[in-house]
Amino acid sequence: KTFLINSYSEAKKIPVFHFLQPTSLLKEKKSKFEQEYAEFFGSDRVKYYIKEYESLKNNFFSNNSKDKNIFYFNLLNIFDNRGETIFFDHSHVTDKGYKILCEKICSEIYDNLKNI
Numbered sequence: 004k005t006f007l008i009n010s011y012s013e014a015k016k017i018p019v020f021h022f023l024q025p026t027s028l029l030k031e032k033k034s035k036f037e038q039e040y041a042e043f044f045g046s047d048r049v050k051y052y053i054k055e056y057e058s059l060k061n062n063f064f065s066n067n068s069k070d071k072n073i074f075y076f077n078l079l080n081i082f083d084n085r086g087e088t089i090f091f092d093h094s095h096v097t098d099k100g101y102k103i104l105c106e107k108i109c110s111e112i113y114d115n116l117k118n119i
Contacts (some may be wrong), residue, residue: 005063009073018072018119020083020112023064025104027057034088044093052093060099072119076111078104 005021012019027037028049041049056079064077081103082089089100096104 009070012072013070016072018074018116019063020074020076020108020115022108022111023056023059023075023079024078024094025081025096026052026056027093029056029079030090031080031083032086034086036088037090040090041094074111074115076108078107081107 008019010019027033028041028044030037033041058075060079064075082100087099089096089103091097
């Protein structure tokens with residue numbers, strides 16, 4: 004899918020932004036709730052998800068497009084320094100989490116669009 008999107012946008016000179024969304028399973032400073040959720044989730048599933056996210060990060064989001072209109076941003080670590088509860092499951096965040104994500108995504112889009 005991304006190849007098709009990138010190819011089309013490159014041909015039409017349309018900027019495309021790809022964001023790797025965070026997961027509680029990779030958050031460094033988990034709250035008590037997030038830690039309990041990870042334990043409930045199960046160590047085998049946690050290991051599987053970590054492996055898959057690392058693969059995405061390394062194989063897709065480390066890809067720096069030669070096209071100046073295609074952007075990749077890794078947000079996996081955006082909540083690492085926040086010890087409070089941000090996630091209410093492994094991928095969905097609280098209102099505070101959405102605010103932080105929205106501000107970061109908007110900032111990246113704005114900063115990159117003004118330089119095109």
